[in-house]
Amino acid sequence: MALRESESRRAEIVRQARSTGLAGVEDLAVQFGVTPSTIRRDLGHLTSRGLIARTYGGAIAIDTTHESSLRQRSVEGFDAKRAIAAWAAQQVQPGETVLVDAGTTVGAMGVHLRDCRDVTVVAAGLTILEALVESPETRIECLGGTLRPLTQGFVGPLAEATLSRLTVDRAFLGADAVDAQYGICEAELIQTRLKEAMMDRAEHVYVLAHAAKLGKRPFHAWAPLPPGTTLVTDASATAELTDPFEAAGVTVVKVPHRESATDRDTAAVVGGSR
Structure with a gap:
């Protein structure tokens, strides 16, 4: 009962x-x-x-x-995203060149990357550019290309052409959703094509996605995850959500975070109407 x-x-x-x-x-x-x-x-x-x-x-x-x-995305899973971003920024070593994708979770890395010395950041969106524009210790390269207003990220042939001239030590990618079988899910093929190019040009690939994005298939454009990818999520991700990724050869990192009272006491529906 x-x-x-x-x-x-x-x-x-x-x-x-x-x-x-x-x-x-x-x-x-x-x-x-x-x-x-x-x-x-x-x-x-x-x-x-x-x-x-x-x-x-x-x-x-x-x-x-x-x-x-x-x-809209900026208010989803705020504390989880903040913790994931902090962990990701800690992986960056002095002298490295890193690519930071467009999006709220990867964009949250900016405040932490300001403290990194001798680092070059290849920016794929406006969020990370705004966070680092006044950082004297950071060299910034911008992909350029066509700006998507919804994500504030650069896409298209010009962005792809810039990537073809670069390699990076680490690429930190966002996602609308992540599935162990299909990979990174995005709204448009032009986004997944660019993410595939990003992963191809990086020595180490990290996908930053809080638990609510795991195992979801909201759209039909996909970028497969290459072997050795690291999925960085938060501690609320259950084994049911993460085990399929580990079985597919993806390294899973669960970052703990402390929820604020506001974050703990409110909720929004995934799949509800606007």
Whole structure:
């Protein structure tokens, strides 16, 4: 009986989050007549299943059949992204040339890369450029090309031509989703073609994706993961989500993070309507 009540409550939480875009822990606890800790466990369970995504400073409903904007993505899994970005930046060694993709998680590396000495950053989007533009210790190269407003990243023939003249020690890539069988998922083929070129020009490849992006297939454009790729995700990623990647020869790093009270107490639906 308790299991049935728990399943019913969680289903209703998802339904409400889909319709309103926001579910507060205290309000839900009163509504269902349970403790806030029970609701937090519900939210943790639903997050691990990819049914909701916790946010920082609020919540947003995400439609997985349409590409969300950079602003919308910036509030998804804030603390997880911040921890992933910090870990990724720590891998950069003095004297290296690294490529940083467009996106919110990889863009969050900027604040940490400011402290790196004798590093060249090849920027694939505006976010990392803005973060490093006033960093005197960083040499910046820009891919150029066509700017995609939704992602604020550069794509197209000019970006690909620039990549063909470069090699990098490390490439840090973002993704709309990541699947162990198919690789990196993006909204358009022009994006996955560029990501394949990025991976081809790098000695070490890292894909930065928090747990809510693992095992999802929201679009139909794919970039296969080369052998030796490292998937960097957060500690909430379950073995069910990460085991397929390890079986495919991908190294999985789970970065722990401490959630803020706001991030812990709000939720947004993955697959809900805008």
